[in-house]
């Protein structure tokens with residue numbers, strides 16, 4: 001059972017780790033490997049990067065590559081998808097997702113700048129469904145670390161009785177814990193203490 005401080009610490013560690021892995025996936029896989037072809041990743045590692053990015057961001061690699069290559073072609077000139085010189089630092093910092101999506105969703109840009117990354121069968125079935133990736137990724141984190149187990153959020157004190165509908169009835173419906181059940185559980189606790 002974790003107390004609030006431990007839970008907060010765990011959340012920070014998990015959050016920073018996911019962010020760090022996503023950044024590594026972006027810089028090594030999307031940027032260096034796919035966009036610039038300056039290194040080649042072994043297939044299993046490339047697949048892991050792709051899977052991790054799909055689960056944490058929903059990004060489609062060929063779109064990211066197209067946006068990035070266009071940025072290099074038009075750096076700080078008309079046509080750059082996210083130039084702070086043209087659009088201002090604040091806009092690029094705070095509206096970056098919208099700026100990215102505007103260019104990423106332009107089919108002609110993707111066709112022109114990411115010709116070498118075709119849309120494959122696995123893209124159609126899985127990786128092109130960004131919301132599915134995000135739902136699976138976030139859902140897994142919530143299932144593992146989130147409020148799905150009453151034990152995790154109970155105060156760390158001796159002789160505490162946790163009433164969890166999941167444990168008592170294998171159900172998330174807390175209405176199943178009626179006043180009668182609470183009294184029964186208190187009686188049980190008293191007997192355990194005595």
Ligand SMILES: [Zn+2]
Nearest residue numbers: 031036068072
């Ligand atoms: Zn680059």
